[in-house]
Every structure is written in structure tokens, then in C-alpha cells.
Amino acid sequence: MTELIDGxxxxxxxxxxxxxxxxxxxxxxxxxxxADEYAEAHIPGVKHVPMSEISDRFAExxxxxxxxxxxxxxxxxxxxxxxxxxxxxxxxxxxGGMLEWDGETVSGM
Numbered sequence: 001m002t003e004l005i006d007g008x009x010x011x012x013x014x015x016x017x018x019x020x021x022x023x024x025x026x027x028x029x030x031x032x033x034x035a036d037e038y039a040e041a042h043i044p045g046v047k048h049v050p051m052s053e054i055s056d057r058f059a060e061x062x063x064x065x066x067x068x069x070x071x072x073x074x075x076x077x078x079x080x081x082x083x084x085x086x087x088x089x090x091x092x093x094x095x096g097g098m099l100e101w102d103g104e105t106v107s108g109m
Contacts, residue, residue: 003095008081010095011068017103019068020045029068032080033098037072041098041105048109051076054083066090073097 002009011019019027020043031042032051042048049057051071061067067089069077074097081091094100 002092005093005095006078006082008078008085008091008093010074010078010093012095013100013102016068016070016094016101020103026064027066027068029070029094030080031070032077033071035109037098039107039109041107043070043098043101044104044106046070051080054080058087061089063087063089066092068092068094070094070101071097073099 002011002015004010019029029043029046031038031046031048032054034050034052038048067084069081069091071077074093074095077097078093081093084091
């Protein structure tokens with residue numbers, strides 16, 4: 001069940017779990033927290049591109065894919081999702097971010 005906030009579809013932890021368990025190559029989850037936050041605890045297998053580096057690494061993203069953005073609380077990832085949506089990308093934001101996540105996490109880079 002998605003919720004639209006500021007024009008961006010938001011998903012809840014149940015939907016994120018389903019995405020992570022699926023094998024949809026056209027959908028990618030990206031953690032936009034800074035390196036120290038990511039190293040402390042992150043969802044296994046999730047790509048890390050800090051928000052501070054997004055503009056420099058924009059070319060790494062495939063406009064044919066859908067992206068789910070994750071941060072600590074959902075605010076930074078919402079900002080990133082808006083930028084991507086404005087540039088023609090199909091996006092989702094994880095509502096509540098890592099504060100809501102109760103699934104598996106790992107530490108380190």
C-alpha cells in the first residue's frame with residue numbers, strides 16, 4: 001500500500017521487504033545516508049550513494065529502472081526522489097527510513 005506525499009509514492013516496510021526478496025532487475029534500492037550512517041547499519045545488498053554525492057554520480061543511474069530511496073527518517077530520501085522524479089525517473093521513497101526498518105541489517109561498508 002503506497003502513500004503519496006509531495007507527489008512521491010511512499011512505501012512501507014512490508015513493501016520494501018517484498019522488493020528486497022524479489023529478483024526484479026528493473027528496480028533498485030539506494031541508501032542515500034552518509035558513509036558513517038551507512039557503515040553503522042544498513043540493509044544488506046542495498047546500493048549506497050550518499051546524498052552529498054548524488055549530483056556527481058547521477059550518470060550511474062539508469063533511467064529505465066525504478067529506484068527506491070532510503071535514508072534515516074525518509075526526509076533526505078524524499079528530497080532525492082523529487083530530484084530524480086523531476087529528471088524523468090520512476091521513483092519510490094521508503095516512508096520512515098531506517099528508523100522504521102525492523103528487518104536485517106549489517107554494519108561496515
